[in-house]
Amino acid sequence: MDAEALTSALVLRAQKGDGTAFAELIEAQYDCIYRTAWRWCGRRDDAEDIAQEVCVKIGQGLARFDGRSAFSSWVYRITLNAVRDWQRAGARRVRHHDAFADVSPSEAEAEQEAVATACELWAAVRSLPEKQRDAVLLVYAEELSHAEAAAIMGIKEATVSFHVFEARKTLRGLL
Known part of the structure; x- marks a missing residue:
């Protein structure tokens, strides 16, 4: 079974209330959600908050996902909207993060x-x-x-x- 077919099967099971299928969907998408949020906002803490919010929104909106687009595209849209909501709410207090936070002294x-x-x-x-x-x-x-x-x-x-x-x-x- 290819990745798209597996994702579609998980979506259908999750839409029917299968918590394990939902957990597998979130686990499969979480790194992408977090990475996308981090690239948009530039701060780990904010990206974690946004990723958690996106996971909640996926759970709330999964019943309305109709499969007209790829599940990953739908998740990206939710993530982009969450980032925009975060920005509009004034959560972006720091536009540029400290570049040295990602560098360890041993590098x-x-x-x-x-x-x-x-x-x-x-x-x-x-x-x-x-x-x-x-x-x-x-x-x-x-x-x-x-x-x-x-x-x-x-x-x-x-x-x-x-x-x-x-x-x-x-x-x-x-x-």
């Missing part, structure tokens, strides 16, 4: 520099306008195709390409 200097550069890049990405930020994070951080990102964002594929192009221009000026 080589080159690794520390690479981590600091990556943190600087993601901080710059998080400062982009919403649509550009979403497009860049979905395409580059999550490694989705423009078509997959378009489905998640609810826009046309060409529009995703435009947002990525505009983001690159903006990032060149920021970095």
Whole structure:
């Protein structure tokens, strides 16, 4: 059984009240949810809070999931909406996190520099306008195709390409 068929079977079982199936769905999606939330907000604590909220929202909305899109796309949309809710609520108190929080003293200097550069890049990405930020994070951080990102964002594929192009221009000026 391929991954999509397995996920579909778990969704059906979970929609019928099977708690074990729901737990398996959450376990399979949690790393992606957390990673996506972290890339959007840049702070571990906030990403954990958002990921927990997303898991609750999945549980609340699972009965309404109709399978017209991939389950993972539906989860991405919920995650993006949770991040936006978090941002609108004023939970983002710090726009840039300390790059050194991800670097341990035992790491080589080159690794520390690479981590600091990556943190600087993601901080710059998080400062982009919403649509550009979403497009860049979905395409580059999550490694989705423009078509997959378009489905998640609810826009046309060409529009995703435009947002990525505009983001690159903006990032060149920021970095």
